[in-house]
Amino acid sequence: MEAQEEKEAQVAAWLKKIFGDHPIPQYEVNPRTTQILHHLSERNRVRDRDVCLVIEDLKQKAREYESEAKHLQDLLLESVNFSPANLSSTGSRYLNALVDSAVALETKDTSLASFIPAVNDLTSDLFCTKSKNEEIKLELAKLEKNLTATLVLEKCLQEDLRKAELHLSTERAKVDNRLQNMDFLKAKSEEFRSGIRATEEQLSARGMDASLSHQSLVALSEKLAELKRQTIPLKKKLESYLDLMPNPSLAQVKIEEAKRELDTVEAELTKKVNMMEL
Numbered sequence: 369m370e371a372q373e374e375k376e377a378q379v380a381a382w383l384k385k386i387f388g389d390h391p392i393p394q395y396e397v398n399p400r401t402t403q404i405l406h407h408l409s410e411r412n413r414v415r416d417r418d419v420c421l422v423i424e425d426l427k428q429k430a431r432e433y434e435s436e437a438k439h440l441q442d443l444l445l446e447s448v449n450f451s452p453a454n455l456s457s458t459g460s461r462y463l464n465a466l467v468d469s470a471v472a473l474e475t476k477d478t479s480l481a482s483f484i485p486a487v488n489d490l491t492s493d494l495f496c497t498k499s500k501n502e503e504i505k506l507e508l509a510k511l512e513k514n515l516t517a518t519l520v521l522e523k524c525l526q527e528d529l530r531k532a533e534l535h536l537s538t539e540r541a542k543v544d545n546r547l548q549n550m551d552f553l554k555a556k557s558e559e560f561r562s563g564i565r566a567t568e569e570q571l572s573a574r575g576m577d578a579s580l581s582h583q584s585l586v587a588l589s590e591k592l593a594e595l596k597r598q599t600i601p602l603k604k605k606l607e608s609y610l611d612l613m614p615n616p617s618l619a620q621v622k623i624e625e626a627k628r629e630l631d632t633v634e635a636e637l638t639k640k641v642n643m644m645e646l
Contacts, residue, residue: 372402375402376397376402378406378409379402379409382405382412396519396522400518400522401515404511433474437471469483470482473487
């Protein structure tokens with residue numbers, strides 16, 4: 369955690385140094401962006417250090433060349449008994465420009481044969497430097513593009529994660545509610561079973577016919593449904609005889625039989641109902 373905070377502080381200091389008085393562009397502070405910016409700041413620091421070393425080296429060489437030029441100038445003036453004070457202002461400027469050019473180009477002397485190769489080398493170095501600068505710009509643009517794409521992807525992933533967590537929380541609440549309902553239904557079911565068993569035991573103790581128990585009634589209901597299903601073809605067959613002229617004597621006999629069967633069923637039903645009320 370301390371290392372992450374240290375990186376963020378280094379990145380903030382680097383950005384402030386780069387942009388100076390200009391406002392720093394807004395960016396999302398997270399471990400990924402901090403790592404990328406810290407990597408860029410390290411590369412920039414190394415490059416600045418190398419540039420400073422090169423500058424110091426060039427300054428040192430410039431001082432050496434100036435010292436050598438002064439020494440050669442003194443020797444030249446001493447040998448020809450010539451003093452720069454005898455030159456006109458234009459001649460002095462030309463002489464100073466010639467000396468400065470020789471020092472900058474690091475030539476051994478001020479002859480044309482030394483200046484031309486030095487200028488060619490300097491031109492070649494200039495083109496190489498421009499080419500490297502273009503490569504660095506392309507690489508930096510690519511890194512910025514990748515950074516933008518990464519930030520967008522990270523934001524999308526965070527939004528998807530938030531939605532997934534919300535959905536998971538909702539589903540978990542539904543599951544908990546269903547489990548509570550299931551426990552409640554199980555408890556009620558067991559309560560009903562216990563009540564049915566207790567009621568059946570009480571009715572059995574009072575002499576209730578076992579055929580009137582819950583299980584027996586359920587079985588009878590299923591059997592009745594099966595019998596009704598089986599009587600459907602018989603009813604259809606019977607309907608074909610309904611249009612025929614009935615025999616009065618035979619019809620009277622059937623009516624009497626039906627009345628007796630109905631009285632018997634009603635008596636049996638009344639008996640069982642009375643037993644259940646006891």
